[in-house]
Amino acid sequence: MKPLRKIIWLCVMGLFFAQMPLALAQESDGGDAPVFIRDAEIENYLHELAAPIYRAAGIDPKSITIVIVQSNTVNAFVAEGMNEFFYTGLLQLAANPEQLAGVIAHETGHIADGHLIRGKEEMKNASAEAILGMILAAAAGAASGSGSLAAGGVAGSSQIAERSYLGFSRSQEASADAAGMKFLDRAGISTRGMLNFLKKLQGQEMLPMSQQDEYVQTHPLTQDRVDAVQQHLDDSPPALRNAKLPKKFYVMHARMEAKLLGYLQPEIALERYGPNDPGIPARYARAIALYRTGKPAEAIEIMDGLIKQEPDDPFFYEMKAQIQFDNGAIAQAIGNYKTANDLLPDSSLLRQEYGHALLEDKDPATARARIDLAIKQLLESNRLEGRVPETWRFLAEAWGRKADLVGDPHYTAMATYALAEELAAEGKDPQAAQMAQRAMKGLARGSPYWLRAQDIVMSVGGSGSGGKKHGS
Numbered sequence: 001m002k003p004l005r006k007i008i009w010l011c012v013m014g015l016f017f018a019q020m021p022l023a024l025a026q027e028s029d030g031g032d033a034p035v036f037i038r039d040a041e042i043e044n045y046l047h048e049l050a051a052p053i054y055r056a057a058g059i060d061p062k063s064i065t066i067v068i069v070q071s072n073t074v075n076a077f078v079a080e081g082m083n084e085f086f087y088t089g090l091l092q093l094a095a096n097p098e099q100l101a102g103v104i105a106h107e108t109g110h111i112a113d114g115h116l117i118r119g120k121e122e123m124k125n126a127s128a129e130a131i132l133g134m135i136l137a138a139a140a141g142a143a144s145g146s147g148s149l150a151a152g153g154v155a156g157s158s159q160i161a162e163r164s165y166l167g168f169s170r171s172q173e174a175s176a177d178a179a180g181m182k183f184l185d186r187a188g189i190s191t192r193g194m195l196n197f198l199k200k201l202q203g204q205e206m207l208p209m210s211q212q213d214e215y216v217q218t219h220p221l222t223q224d225r226v227d228a229v230q231q232h233l234d235d236s237p238p239a240l241r242n243a244k245l246p247k248k249f250y251v252m253h254a255r256m257e258a259k260l261l262g263y264l265q266p267e268i269a270l271e272r273y274g275p276n277d278p279g280i281p282a283r284y285a286r287a288i289a290l291y292r293t294g295k296p297a298e299a300i301e302i303m304d305g306l307i308k309q310e311p312d313d314p315f316f317y318e319m320k321a322q323i324q325f326d327n328g329a330i331a332q333a334i335g336n337y338k339t340a341n342d343l344l345p346d347s348s349l350l351r352q353e354y355g356h357a358l359l360e361d362k363d364p365a366t367a368r369a370r371i372d373l374a375i376k377q378l379l380e381s382n383r384l385e386g387r388v389p390e391t392w393r394f395l396a397e398a399w400g401r402k403a404d405l406v407g408d409p410h411y412t413a414m415a416t417y418a419l420a421e422e423l424a425a426e427g428k429d430p431q432a433a434q435m436a437q438r439a440m441k442g443l444a445r446g447s448p449y450w451l452r453a454q455d456i457v458m459s460v461g462g463s464g465s466g467g468k469k470h471g472s
């Protein structure tokens with residue numbers, strides 16, 4: 001698991017919105033500012049859990065990007081570009097896979113009903129990270145009455161305007177519930193989880209006003225919605241009503257809980273998961289919490305035990321590699337990232353981490369082979385998931401180092417091209433076009449990368465005026 005850049009915090013209204021019942025200690029380094037987190041294991045779980053629900057709605061699961069936002073706020077929403085945002089507060093509040101499936105089904109209901117949060121044209125090609133930033137900026141603009149205001153500095157009553165910009169009406173909520181229940185039925189998943197999650201949120205309304213989220217105060221979760229889901233559950237055939245998801249989802253859910261707590265609230269994790277608990281989630285949570293609190297040797301000892309018990313789990317190798325990488329044991333980290341990728345070859349994030357670790361190995365004896373292998377991993381990561389700014393940044397570094405090693409300015413131009421792609425993925429089209437123009441000068445006219453650089457230049461009309469999309 002790794003944090004990406006911080007984004008500015010604004011309260012975004014989604015479908016389920018409430019504070020955590022207990023104020024969890026803010027262990028993250030971000031204060032109130034949420035950060036995007038990338039985690040191959042949790043993303044993998046969410047994709048697997050959601051796939052049958054998406055398919056029930058006639059949506060290709062591959063067309064949806066799942067994005068995790070680190071925030072204690074309970075929220076989830078779908079935005080343009082088929083990006084589905086999950087806040088860690090929501091993931092931690094969902095007690096089991098059925099409840100999470102209920103949330104996903106409701107979201108999918110919004111997609112099917114066409115309730116996507118829409119932004120500017122250029123968002124279509126930007127990364128999910130850039131999209132959320134732009135949504136927040138647009139919301140801030142709507143709240144202040146100024147379309148051009150940058151995100152930030154919005155407070156008080158304007159938050160309500162911002163929420164209504166992003167929010168759904170009661171009838172839209174009820175309609176998304178109804179569609180979601182239909183998809184759950186088709187996927188053979190009981191609506192009991194959806195009902196229980198709604199009831200959990202309803203409990204928020206019983207809290208003193210000071211502990212409630214503003215959204216709960218201004219837009220109470222209606223009893224009608226809860227009643228409608230209860231009625232649907234009561235009318236379901238017993239086999240469906242009492243259906244349980246396969247055991248593997250419970251395993252994945254328990255590991256997600258352990259990982260999030262160990263990572264985000266390590267002190268609480270060490271209390272909740274005692275050293276005598278022999279369960280895998282408990283040991284996993286402890287290992288992560290120990291790593292996060294500066295005890296890498298103890299963490300690695302536990303990870304070794306987990307790997308011994310489940311030698312085919314790619315994420316255990318990944319976690320061990322991350323601990324080693326962060327503590328300067330680059331060569332060992334490379335070995336474990338390689339094993340993780342051998343076990344799960346189609347994860348863009350595992351490829352990217354492997355490529356990044358290879359870049360950090362500065363041993364001159366093996367430098368050239370390492371750089372070539374790093375480039376290979378990063379290009380594969382790119383193929384699996386395009387428009388990830390970080391991957392392009394690592395590629396720029398790799399091609400830049402390659403240029404130094406072999407003394408070929410062609411690679412310098414490729415590095416410049418990669419920086420143009422990074423800027424494009426960040427939604428910074430004018431700067432991307434300038435960088436691409438520079439890259440084109442050093443690339444062979446008509447070569448594949450020259451054409452892609454030209455594509456970036458063309459996408460903004462050459463003069464950086466913005467507006468047209470960057471197709472590729």
Ligand SMILES: [Zn+2]
Nearest residue numbers: 014015173176
């Ligand atoms: Zn909703």
